Amino acid sequence: MKIVVLAGGTSTERDVSIVSGTDICTALRSKGHQAILVDVFCGVENVDFTDPFPAEYDVQQASRYMKSFNSRIEEMKATRRSFFGPNVLALCELADFTFLGLHGANGEDGKLQATLDLMGIRYTGTDYLSSAIAMDKGVAKQFFRMHGVPTPNGIVMEKSQRTNDLNALGLSFPVVVKTACGGSSIGVYIVEDQPSFEDALNQGFSYEDTLVIEECIRGTEYTVAVVDGVAYPIVEIVPLERFYDYENKYKPGAVRETCPAPLSEEMTRKMQDYAVKGYHALGLQSYARLDFMMRDNGEMFCLEANTLPGMTPTSLIPQEAAVLGMDYPSLCEELIRISMKKYE
Ligand SMILES: Nc1ncnc2c1ncn2[C@@H]1O[C@H](COP(=O)(O)OP(=O)(O)O)[C@@H](O)[C@H]1O
Numbered sequence: 058m059k060i061v062v063l064a065g066g067t068s069t070e071r072d073v074s075i076v077s078g079t080d081i082c083t084a085l086r087s088k089g090h091q092a093i094l095v096d097v098f099c100g101v102e103n104v105d106f107t108d109p110f111p112a113e114y115d116v117q118q119a120s121r122y123m124k125s126f127n128s129r130i131e132e133m134k135a136t137r138r139s140f141f142g143p144n145v146l147a148l149c150e151l152a153d154f155t156f157l158g159l160h161g162a163n164g165e166d167g168k169l170q171a172t173l174d175l176m177g178i179r180y181t182g183t184d185y186l187s188s189a190i191a192m193d194k195g196v197a198k199q200f201f202r203m204h205g206v207p208t209p210n211g212i213v214m215e216k217s218q219r220t221n222d223l224n225a226l227g228l229s230f231p232v233v234v235k236t237a238c239g240g241s242s243i244g245v246y247i248v249e250d251q252p253s254f255e256d257a258l259n260q261g262f263s264y265e266d267t268l269v270i271e272e273c274i275r276g277t278e279y280t281v282a283v284v285d286g287v288a289y290p291i292v293e294i295v296p297l298e299r300f301y302d303y304e305n306k307y308k309p310g311a312v313r314e315t316c317p318a319p320l321s322e323e324m325t326r327k328m329q330d331y332a333v334k335g336y337h338a339l340g341l342q343s344y345a346r347l348d349f350m351m352r353d354n355g356e357m358f359c360l361e362a363n364t365l366p367g368m369t370p371t372s373l374i375p376q377e378a379a380v381l382g383m384d385y386p387s388l389c390e391e392l393i394r395i396s397m398k399k400y401e
Pocket residue numbers: 209233235239240241242243245271272273274275278300301302348350360361
């Protein structure tokens with residue numbers, strides 16, 4: 058197949074996305090596909106349109122080309138109107154399929170999906186509406202509640218209606234303050250007292266105008282991929298320090314990840330059932346990864362759904378697939394196969 062792997066972009070997760078995209082492109086080429094790596098925002102100059110998906114292709118060189126823009130993204134944003142870099146959409150239109158190796162804003166939030174839909178470009182992952190619903194943790198919480206998926210008790214606070222009085226919101230310490238549409242734990246604060254709560258509100262509102270404030274669940278963290286409506290094995294995530302914050306997410310060895318998670322068969326099935334229920338609650342298609350916290354007494358809570366989760370070979374979904382005997386290149390192909398069902 059002729060495949061464009063879209064990565065990069067302008068979100069806070071640009072760097073992670075370049076790693077995901079490079080590995081996905083390499084994996085798909087190892088499976089014999091004519092895959093090329095394209096930065097959604099920086100694009101590619103001088104495309105040879107007589108042979109846009111060459112048999113011989115240097116993925117690492119394409120990856121270095123993407124990284125060469127890293128220090129100039131803000132500057133480029135200021136001088137550009139369109140989010141799409143040169144030749145990006147033209148290449149996607151020529152491809153049989155577009156693999157979304159993007160994470161975060163303008164990639165995971167549905168706007169890109171809507172654009173691709175209107176252009177008749179077929180892509181991996183869920184559609185524009187469910188992407189947008191899942192992206193906003195406050196909105197997703199409403200859907201989880203409506204469909205009986207347990208989620209931490211919490212509220213949405215708009216910057217214009219800020220209050221520092223937690224009790225008036227029906228909550229008490231410890232709470233978690235997070236930006237509604239953030240990712241990678243950027244803008245997530247676990248707070249235990251009034252001064253740190255006010256500090257977290259200040260910080261959170263410096264990123265976004267909408268925050269989610271919810272009860273802090275003390276316990277263990279898990280994540281479950283749902284692929285084509287079926288739950289994969291669960292990963293247990295134990296950070297050696299603090300919580301699963303940005304540093305712990307990307308520093309090798311900072312967390313202990315165990316898959317399949319050491320849970321009883323009954324608890325495993327229960328969490329997987331909630332993951333599938335959460336997936337349907339948000340109207341998700343193709344695949345997603347849902348994050349959970351579980352108290353020692355077995356009470357479990359769904360924190361969020363990630364619609365374009367990390368896809369480096371050591372990321373969480375590839376670990377789950379490995380337990381099912383599916384290697385990383387096969388998983389990349391499988392995600393394309395099941396994503397095609399949207400177009401049947
Ligand atoms: N209600 C909560 N209770 C305890 N820990 C939480 C809670 N919400 C978030 N966290 C911690 O913060 C991390 C990031 O939060 P999450 O809602 O998954 O947002 P994102 O991964 O998009 O940044 C979680 O992986 C978890 O470690």
